[in-house]
Amino acid sequence: MSDCHSCASCSVAVAPPPSINGTKPHVVAIIGPPNSGKSTLFNRLTGLRQKVANFPGVTVEQRLGRARMPHLDREVILIDLPGVYSLNPRSEDEQVTRDVLQGTMTGLPKPDAVLLILDCTNLGRHLVLAAPILSLKLPTLVILNMADDLKSRGGQVNTAELASELGAPVALVSATKGDGVEKVFQFMEGTAGGTTSLAPPRVELPVLQDIPRCRQWAHQVGSGAGYQAPAPPAWTRRLDAIFLHPVAGPIIFLVVVAGVFQTIFRGAKPLMDGLQAFIEHSSAWLGSVLPDGILRSFLVEGVGHGVGSVVVFLPQILLLFLFIGILEDSGYLARAALIADRTMAKFGLQGKSFIPLLSAYACAVPAIMATRTIESKRDRTATILIAPLMTCSARLPVYTLIIAAFIKERPLLGPLLGTQAGALLGLYALGFLAAIVTARLLKSSVLKSERTPFMLEMPPYRMPTLRSLSLRLVDRSKVFLRRAGTVILAVSLVLWIMLHLPYHDGKAPEIENSFAGMVGHTVEPVIKPLGFNWKIGIGLISSLAAREVIVGTLGTIYGVEDADANSSGLQQRLQSEITPGGAFALLIFFAFAMQCMSTMAVVRRETGGWKWPAVQFTYMTFLAYLCALITNQVVRSGIFT
Amino acid sequence: MLQMSVNRESHGTRHSGSVPTTLAQLPKGEAGVLERLDLPEDIARRLMELGFLPGHVVVPARSAPGGEPRVYRVDGSEVALRRETASRIILKPPSKGVGKAREL
Numbered sequence: 001m002s003d004c005h006s007c008a009s010c011s012v013a014v015a016p017p018p019s020i021n022g023t024k025p026h027v028v029a030i031i032g033p034p035n036s037g038k039s040t041l042f043n044r045l046t047g048l049r050q051k052v053a054n055f056p057g058v059t060v061e062q063r064l065g066r067a068r069m070p071h072l073d074r075e076v077i078l079i080d081l082p083g084v085y086s087l088n089p090r091s092e093d094e095q096v097t098r099d100v101l102q103g104t105m106t107g108l109p110k111p112d113a114v115l116l117i118l119d120c121t122n123l124g125r126h127l128v129l130a131a132p133i134l135s136l137k138l139p140t141l142v143i144l145n146m147a148d149d150l151k152s153r154g155g156q157v158n159t160a161e162l163a164s165e166l167g168a169p170v171a172l173v174s175a176t177k178g179d180g181v182e183k184v185f186q187f188m189e190g191t192a193g194g195t196t197s198l199a200p201p202r203v204e205l206p207v208l209q210d211i212p213r214c215r216q217w218a219h220q221v222g223s224g225a226g227y228q229a230p231a232p233p234a235w236t237r238r239l240d241a242i243f244l245h246p247v248a249g250p251i252i253f254l255v256v257v258a259g260v261f262q263t264i265f266r267g268a269k270p271l272m273d274g275l276q277a278f279i280e281h282s283s284a285w286l287g288s289v290l291p292d293g294i295l296r297s298f299l300v301e302g303v304g305h306g307v308g309s310v311v312v313f314l315p316q317i318l319l320l321f322l323f324i325g326i327l328e329d330s331g332y333l334a335r336a337a338l339i340a341d342r343t344m345a346k347f348g349l350q351g352k353s354f355i356p357l358l359s360a361y362a363c364a365v366p367a368i369m370a371t372r373t374i375e376s377k378r379d380r381t382a383t384i385l386i387a388p389l390m391t392c393s394a395r396l397p398v399y400t401l402i403i404a405a406f407i408k409e410r411p412l413l414g415p416l417l418g419t420q421a422g423a424l425l426g427l428y429a430l431g432f433l434a435a436i437v438t439a440r441l442l443k444s445s446v447l448k449s450e451r452t453p454f455m456l457e458m459p460p461y462r463m464p465t466l467r468s469l470s471l472r473l474v475d476r477s478k479v480f481l482r483r484a485g486t487v488i489l490a491v492s493l494v495l496w497i498m499l500h501l502p503y504h505d506g507k508a509p510e511i512e513n514s515f516a517g518m519v520g521h522t523v524e525p526v527i528k529p530l531g532f533n534w535k536i537g538i539g540l541i542s543s544l545a546a547r548e549v550i551v552g553t554l555g556t557i558y559g560v561e562d563a564d565a566n567s568s569g570l571q572q573r574l575q576s577e578i579t580p581g582g583a584f585a586l587l588i589f590f591a592f593a594m595q596c597m598s599t600m601a602v603v604r605r606e607t608g609g610w611k612w613p614a615v616q617f618t619y620m621t622f623l624a625y626l627c628a629l630i631t632n633q634v635v636r637s638g639i640f641t
Numbered sequence: 642m643l644q645m646s647v648n649r650e651s652h653g654t655r656h657s658g659s660v661p662t663t664l665a666q667l668p669k670g671e672a673g674v675l676e677r678l679d680l681p682e683d684i685a686r687r688l689m690e691l692g693f694l695p696g697h698v699v700v701p702a703r704s705a706p707g708g709e710p711r712v713y714r715v716d717g718s719e720v721a722l723r724r725e726t727a728s729r730i731i732l733k734p735p736s737k738g739v740g741k742a743r744e745l
Contacts, residue, residue: 085690090687121717122717124716125717211686212689212695215689215694215716240703241703244704244705244712246706249705249706334721338705338710338712338721339705341721341723342707342710351710453680453684453722453723453726454710454722454723455684455688455691455721455722455726456720457691457720457721458712458718458719458720458721
């Protein structure tokens with residue numbers, strides 16, 4: 001598969017190319033209701049040979065993977081479809097699933113076979129999906145997952161009977177443990193080799209639009225196969241007694257949220273410091289071995305400062321995803337959404353918006369991707385629009401630098417909280433406040449909607465597996481590093497070139513006379529009322545790519561050799577460059593402004609056009625400008641001195 | 642940030658003696674049989690897919706602090722709903738066998 005699957009502009013090219021030996025690849029779709037263990041099975045079958053992309057034109061994520069067949073010389077491509085309860089096309093997920101299965105999805109061939117995965121601890125309800133799938137008349141394997149749970153909780157089912165009831169082969173599988181997975185491979189080898197034939201179902205399929213009829217059919221099929229539902233999950237009941245306890249529940253919830261925060265900030269720090277030191281050393285080493293010249297200057301100043309300052313955030317982002325992975329795989333996230341629902345409802349949102357907003361404290365990009373679980377399109381858009389107002393980790397370097405330079409450390413709450421930490425906390429609170437007020441505004445105007453009912457299935461608690469957690473981390477690292485290697489690298493390159501041109505007498509110009517300097521001088525009249533000079537102007541423009549870029553840019557501009565390692569020099573330069581009014585205005589500006597191209601790109605992808613990113617950019621920039629202007633004027637007028 | 646009041650734990654207590662007619666009035670732990678869903682078509686279908694079908698037994702379980710949303714046990718799974726949704730889910734009168742209905 002080509003490498004361009006996650007890039008938005010070429011998302012149409014999702015068709016798997018012919019495999020190496022020339023034969024057409026065998027395409028198998030995996031489908032199942034939410035919480036049936038579909039993704040676990042997909043991971044089990046494909047391992048690391050998978051890719052995440054969007055279906056063309058819609059925001060639904062598709063995952064493609066390759067399964068290696070033990071006894072077959074033909075490539076099998078697996079498509080992981082979204083979790084759905086039916087094929088009635090009401091949500092985007094259901095529409096996509098239906099289009100793929102009927103072969104009408106652009107760029108994807110009609111699947112040659114289907115793996116229908118059902119949770120056999122709740123077979124009665126899950127079998128309902130078998131009716132529309134079997135009516136497609138594609139070779140289908142019905143996979144009864146969670147076989148281990150069924151057995152341990154005293155349920156049973158006769159797979160041979162079920163197979164003849166349905167007219168399709170049935171396999172009892174435990175995707176987490178890997179039991180029975182060989183039967184899935186055997187089925188795929190059979191369909192790929194053309195040796196599987198279709199049998200008509202013994203029980204006639206029901207009218208698909210009639211849900212009660214379908215449920216009745218499922219019940220009839222289940223009892224025909226001697227299905228006995230297992231006892232209720234005892235552990236889930238016990239854990240819910242704690243996690244949903246009227247007093248202990250909210251306390252645990254707050255501890256979990258605080259713990260996530262604390263770990264993202266403190267726990268990631270040694271890792272980030274290590275990575276930072278590594279990047280600095282590599283830069284320094286490059287500087288010492290390369291001959292003085294354009295290449296060295298570009299690699300050290302451009303790549304080292306630009307890309308390096310962003311790659312440093314990788315540990316933080318991975319930790320966040322590890323947490324979200326544990327919370328999601330264990331089933332706690334559904335309870336957290338339940339507990340947060342009432343609070344979120346006050347701002348016009350719902351419990352499902354809580355999860356993305358929590359992740360937005362690390363980075364808005366994964367947060368916006370996490371909004372996919374929100375069914376209501378308007379709620380989802382509102383959540384996407386407010387997510388970048390939450391204080392993401394890229395603001396930290398900017399905040400830290402300015403606070404250290406302009407706020408004197410004094411005890412605020414005794415030894416507990418100093419003025420500097422207090423200022424930082426205040427900026428976090430400000431971002432949160434802006435986010436919820438914006439949500440309220442949006443939900444009572446352009447995104448006004450009937451209160452969408454909150455319907456959330458509570459999955460049983462399960463132990464997260466190391467396998468699925470590490471797959472998530474590898475997946476996210478790839479996405480993150482690809483971005484750093486493209487967008488951020490490009491900006492660093494452009495800035496570096498702009499700072500070194502036009503040449504005069506074979507020498508790079510003074511920064512003031514460079515192209516970047518000219519741009520800075522052009523915007524100076526606009527930003528002067530905020531207390532910013534032309535150098536800050538260059539920083540603001542370069543930080544349109546990513547907020548933290550301003551630190552590196554100012555470092556380069558101020559001629560400090562290494563902005564990150566010697567930030568006290570940068571602090572002193574800042575103190576002489578801008579007034580306290582300008583400094584506070586800069587803090588406020590960064591709290592509100594949409595200085596992040598990756599976020600804009602992901603918002604465009606997730607909302608399917610430029611409209612919302614444009615609205616968001618305009619609103620946030622306007623808000624940032626206005627509040628920074630007020631801040632500068634107020635501080636300058638000397639009310640607080 | 643969180644509503645801690647627990648006084649509305651069971652909605653049925655206020656009308657003790659009177660019969661619950663909607664799911665929102667059914668006390669925690671007591672079984673009720675669904676009659677119909679008084680909700681817009683798309684929401685009703687979504688609920689039916691989640692197991693809220695006429696004739697099925699529903700049992701209210703735990704809730705978020707403050708009494709809602711509440712988790713309901715239905716058709717082998719647990720689904721959380723807000724009170725505004727539960728109050729539009731109509732139960733069968735007990736003469737049709739609610740009292741003896743067993744949890745699935």
